[in-house]
Amino acid sequence: MITYEVPLVPGPTRVPQAVREAYLTDYGSADLEPEYSAEYARVQAGLGAILGTANKMAIMTGEGMLALWGALKSCIVPGDRVLAVSTGVFGHGIGEMAEQIGAQVRYVEFGYDHIADPDEVEKAIRQFRPKMVTAVHCETPSGTLNPVAEIGMLVRKYEVPLYYVDAVSSAAGVPVRADDWGIDLCLVGTQKALSAFPDLAIVAVSERAWEIIAQVNYPGYAALLPFRDALERRWFPYTPSWASLAALHVAVKAVLNEGLENVFNRHRTVAQATRDRLRAMGLELFPADEAACSPTVTAVKVPSHLTWQELDRRLRERGVVMGGSLGPLEGKVFRIGHMGSQADMALVERGLEALREAIRK
Ligand SMILES: Cc1ncc(COP(=O)(O)O)c(C=O)c1O
Missing domain, CATH: 3.40.640.10 (Type I PLP-dependent aspartate aminotransferase-like (Major domain))
Incomplete structure (x- = not known):
């Protein structure tokens, strides 16, 4: 497995x-x-x-x-x-x-x-x-x-x-x-x-x-x-x-x-860092307004030079697994789940670094 x-x-x-x-x-x-x-x-x-x-x-x-x-x-x-x-x-x-x-x-x-x-x-x-x-x-x-x-x-x-x-x-x-x-x-x-x-x-x-x-x-x-x-x-x-x-x-x-406030802060902090880093990489968030973004999951548009299948393959090659999306968003949007045990800055940073490499043309 x-x-x-x-x-x-x-x-x-x-x-x-x-x-x-x-x-x-x-x-x-x-x-x-x-x-x-x-x-x-x-x-x-x-x-x-x-x-x-x-x-x-x-x-x-x-x-x-x-x-x-x-x-x-x-x-x-x-x-x-x-x-x-x-x-x-x-x-x-x-x-x-x-x-x-x-x-x-x-x-x-x-x-x-x-x-x-x-x-x-x-x-x-x-x-x-x-x-x-x-x-x-x-x-x-x-x-x-x-x-x-x-x-x-x-x-x-x-x-x-x-x-x-x-x-x-x-x-x-x-x-x-x-x-x-x-x-x-x-x-x-x-x-x-x-x-x-x-x-x-x-x-x-x-x-x-x-x-x-x-x-x-x-x-x-x-x-x-x-x-x-x-x-x-x-x-x-x-x-x-x-x-x-x-x-x-x-x-x-x-x-x-851990304390509810600490848990919520951890989610907020990791989500904000994720969004900042994605923007710095030139990727576009799916929600039209950043204020609409959830602290538990970030949805990102699949960059136009890649399919989700190819991006997914490149991420997995690097030991990282993210989520695609569903329904009308399938293939167009992918998602980074930074919730619960995964609202972990070090884990998310490793994922984002792999993503930066994976989206290279
Ligand atoms: C918002 C929301 N509701 C319901 C569900 C369904 O939960 P489950 O997959 O455990 O049946 C999900 C699962 O992704 C969800 O994200």
Whole structure:
């Protein structure tokens, strides 16, 4: 198997040894051992500090998409109105997922190199009166960070029942304050800034969302409802992955031990240095405005004298792996994932030095 000395993919990120070691224990049955509940409660509290929420969480075995689907299916019934704030592949995709469930979806569309303009979102909320507004905090394929706090204020102003925010690639890399921002469904994966394996999907659910979830009573595999009282009942659906939870606990403790402000500063500093260095190399950032750039991932235009395939090959030859992009950005944009364990100046500098060599004509 090929591993790269300089991993800079925007998820899955490099998993630190202490997190990997948590998988070596042969854990017992989560249903039978009270220690599992205690571990779950500790992870929930730690994640609550990272996400700025006191809400109960569903911590499910699966990757990030499970959180995205589970939160939609648990809250939406055919005919419900969903307003999808779309500034990229995930923002648009969430709207399409809601359509598949039978929702009436209206998109507030922005260019994929832009972030959402709250005034446009406000107009759309006022006209459409949705049951749910969906937004993506860090739109990973575009390297942008959306103003989800401002959108949250509008959700409350117009008494929209549910605010759904994909924080998969922002959580633990930039501030997220789910309770202050009125986020009812805050979605997180473990393989981005948390730097654990891609095996848990997390949804922090507000009390008003739990009430809607109970009314909808969605019974499928991705259902959130069974997690509502899971801790109190000490019954977790279905066979939880204890090793994954233990590993996540190590990852969460690492973030909290470093201190959230230090973690956020590390991301900001590395991201700024990355952008400065890219510009000095003559490369162009994908986001139209630097203020839109996410501190967790930088999206760059593939230089016109190279294809992404060729650039990727040249980088790998030098022991560096970065990410391409998705959807309409595929082949045109590549990405440097400096999140979690990879928000490391020395690692990113090695990657950027290899990039400087790789783009030579
Ligand atoms: C913003 C965003 N949402 C959701 C996902 C889906 O997560 P996963 O790949 O773990 O299913 C990703 C993954 O790249 C993402 O970047």
